[in-house]
Amino acid sequence: MSDVVEKTLTALPGLFDSQTGAAKITNRLRQLVKSITELTSKHEEENLIKQELCAMKEQVSSPNTSMKQMREIMVRAMYCEMLGYDASFTYIHAIKLAQQGGVLEKRVGYLAVSLFLNEGHELLLLLVNTVLKDLQSTNLIEACMALTVVAQVFPKDMIPAVLPLVEDKLSHPKEIIRRKAVLALYKFYLIAPNQVQHIHGKFRKALSDRDPGVMASSLHIYLQLIRESPDSYKDLTGSFVTILKQVLGGKLPVDFNYHSVPAPWLQIQLLRILSLLGKEDQSTSELMYEVLDESLRRAEMNHNITYAILYECVKAVYTIHPKVELLEKAARCIGNFVLSPKINLKYLGLKALTYVVQHDAKLALQHQMTIIECLDHSDFTIKRETLELLFRITNAQNVTVIVEKMLDFLRGCNDEHTIIHLVGKVSELAEKFAPDNSWFIQTMNCVFSIGGDLLQQDVPNNFLRLLAEGSESKEEDDQLRLYAVESYLTVLKGHTSHLPQCFLQVMSWVLGEYAHLQGSVDRREVIRLLTQLLDQRSVSSETRVWILSALTKIPEGQTDLILHLAERLSSSQDTVLRQQAQELLHLSQDSQLHEWVLPRGAPWDAIEVDSSLSFLDGFVSEALAAGAAPYKPPHQRQEELCEDRALNLEPYSFSLPVSLSSCSITDRQSPTLLSVSSGLSGNSTELSQKAGSSTLILEGVKRVWGKDGYLPQKEATAPLVDEPSAAVQPPVQQEAAERTEPRPELSTRNQDKQQLASSLFVGLGVGSSVSLLGRSEAPPPRFRKKPRPHESSSSGTSEKSSGSSCRSSHHTTDIFLYGSFLEEEPATSKSAFDHTPKSTTANGLSQNKDTKEDKHANTSQIFGGDMVIVRPSTIQDKHPPSESSDLTALLPADLKDLPHSDVISLTSDPSLSLSSCRLFRDEALLLLIFISNCTETVIKDVAVQLTCEELKTASLRGNIVDCLEARSTSVCHYALLMDDPHTNVSFTGTVSYQTQPGHTNTLPFSGTLSTADFIRPLVLTTEEYGKLWLSLSHDVKQNLKLLTDAGDPLRTTLNALKDALQLHVVDIIGSEGIVACRLLSGAPCLLHCRVSGAALVMWLRSPHPALPDCILYHCQRALAHR
């Protein structure tokens, strides 16, 4: 009814000057909206809103304003905020309205609060009491409103206050309350997972709720939980399968149907959960084959919603342990998507293909024509997704075409994020698959000029590292460098003002380092070109530093030019430039010194850095004697800052004129500065003696101390961080040429497209490197010998034509092979590792070649000639217990005594298997990755690359192994540091290797580490503890479960925690205990535990704000899992 009334009112404004509340509310808003629409300019609108806001301000501060009027004001305030004007003066009144108003006002008040205030807003604290009151209200609507607001905005610190009440609502008789309570808990879980850990049991109850709405809501929580640790919820697989079956069977009330599809949202949620559970787990996957099959079958109606389900289903089928029939059905479904005339479906089809080609690259072959059409599609989104797909199927043979397509797209693109994203991919492909030097350099030139200064810093860094480190053959490296020099000289001779800074930096570095390789070019010419850049206005001061560094490396004999330049710059405004000009001057005048500081053509890793900075000792002691303050590491300074908050000491750290700029440069770990500074720092004392000027001393200091403290330490480790995969590969043109022959059997479409197709999809066929299920990158040894290179290419083309019929048979063989391989694994590892515990030393394999050879002979004797016996697999235990015990024997001798975890298997494919082990060193966590060659042949160029955003790699070794003998294992060490605590961090990585020359295979792996791995005991006396406790600021308090199963509950509990988390129990006095630990050798965390009734009250303090939360989380877990 009210709608009708309101609509009439719109039609006849002003006719009814009605007194009713509802009408009044809408009237004022209506007037506002109306007058705004009548305005013609933005300026008028601003004025009007300003007036309106002034009037509102007056009204809200007047004591006579009734709640009802307030409600009306609030609606207008929301409207003004939506238009983008600031109505923050009403925020506090929104809270008041929610607190004091009747149900109607409350509703608007809560809405205003949820729209106005963010999670972190301080005013939200004032809402807590209101929420508490309403949660206890018997009025259903009030309780609903309170739960709604709790699930949207609620301060994290206040969760414990409302948690018990929300928990109680889980058993409320009304389903709407239960549903909202579940979602509120979901929200709590997202923002503070450790706070709701104890109620996981109640989630299970919600999952089996009689109301489908409540059950569906609980799936949000489960999806999140299972995403984090799938292993803990495998037991629920059966329940999820049953629920999905019931949904498919139409057992839910008809209300939940959407366009006659039963509960599609629920179905999708369940499919996602199942795919997470079935991932890499055959027995769990088997439970769900049937229901997935039914899901695929049922979704046949031609409506968006069925496609949404199908898409999720296809993803699930390809994520879980593969089953041939399902894969075939799913592949057909993808066809329906891709071939659909509807553009949204086409997009999703491409997305599905992108996902699926990682498992089966040949699927892309079927749809090559569609893919090519999509490549020229007018819609930006479609084009981009197609490129994403092409990126996944790139190999050494089609790389030039695909990269060309990507660069074409990039040239016409102006979206920053897309450019950064795609340019990164192009450079990745170029490094991986470059067919020759000139192509590589030219592609990288495009990358730098297109990506420009948006590029992520690691792209130029990687590129320069690649040039600098080179591969085994010096000749090839020099050719690449020479080509780069030539190409850059050409670029610099042209227009340079539009070039991005980053490109200029790369060019100047390369010219500085390698211009001498080019015999025919006059040095003067190079110097002239670089000097020209210095004069350009558009060149940033950072780039100038790079250019000057390059010039420093070139001279020899060109002193007149250099002197002129140095003199000119020595009066520059920029202190860094001025300083560099000084260096340049000194070095160019003393060629002996120059040769020593910047040795020409010295091997990359031969530069030694005196990381202890011993040469500075004299300087430091002199300074200390003169009254300078002793150096304090950053975290200590931070602590002092916290202690004394009244004084802001921050600006002083910038007062050193050079620290800022030098930091920004050295932080990037640019190779240039590395070579310059390492040379300089090694010689700075001598330099200073010679020059006798204070600038030079300062210079030594400048590079050593940065904002973050000890810079050279960081640099010292830098050369160790090897860039894996010697990326530029020997040309494979010949093979490529053979393969690019157009295939006659392709349909008679447009000639161009056909050609494009053949060049794009080359190498995806049967004889190629990318193969089924993404597991066996190279065929197992037995099959490798058969096809000769030229045979394989010809048979490849003919087999491609027979298409899909062929595919299925390959499927099965591969699965069989894979199965049998797995079965063999335990035996393999035993024979390979049993007898040589000392086989792998710290430096990898090279020293133990002999023992390896023995072993090799040994294994082949055991297995005889016929290693790979194809037989159907019965059990597929991926992690045979024998393996781990054997691998621990491979721990390097110097690390044997460290406490370590069990060896767990990370991943494997038919050629390699990877396991990892954690070693707890005081100052770092050592992650050891065991790379075992499971084949009978030598695997070459094994390179491990590990990424983890949250952790820092302090050092690594053994991540590149040139040659991994058959049946042997190599160990790769990563020393990891955690600066900011995270409850759990996951790492991902890839191992690339070559089983035969030219075919690089990659094997991805991933794993998780917990903060517990980074916690070390902190040994303190009780007094020291007391002092430290008082100085710490961030604290957290929480009640924990007390273990009461044995004698002294406090002692038992603390010991349990000690075992799980490597804590140091400082003292136990009566019912209180104090415990200390630290994050590696960094921030300490003190724990104070007191027994109170049946609970353990734990109070944590640390200088680091996030550390107590993390430790608390792990304490809870440790106690819960007992």
Place this chain on the structure above:
Amino acid sequence: MQFMLLFSRQGKLRLQKWYVPLCDKEKKKITRELVQTVLARKPKMCSFLEWRDLKIVYKRYASLYFCCAIEDQDNELITLEIIHRYVELLDKYFGSVCELDIIFNFEKAYFILDEFLLGGEAQETSKKNVLKAIEQADLLQENLDFQICLLPAPT
């Protein structure tokens, strides 16, 4: 879901719901950028858009654009249907809804959205249940209004 925006063909914002905490400046920037990008797209193009590290799913109903931001692993099609269901709910509630209904009763549109999506996740997908919840709250409002309307009469 990260956020939902409703805006007109002229680029005027009609409704905004943020499920991730962002500062006002950022919200304004995102809104401005997205409205521009979405309005620039041609009708035949697909309803999805990669934007920053998010996916934008949008659909136009008469003069109004509905636009949601989801994460990369989310399902675009089902998001499209979430939008559609929300429109169905509005339609049922207002009775063949038009842009004006949403302008003048935007707080009601918010109430409906809050019953349908909570914290960025689908809360209740049954149309009947959502509307029942809204009607209950509305009924209360009308009753009270009715009383207030009657109260001054005797005096």
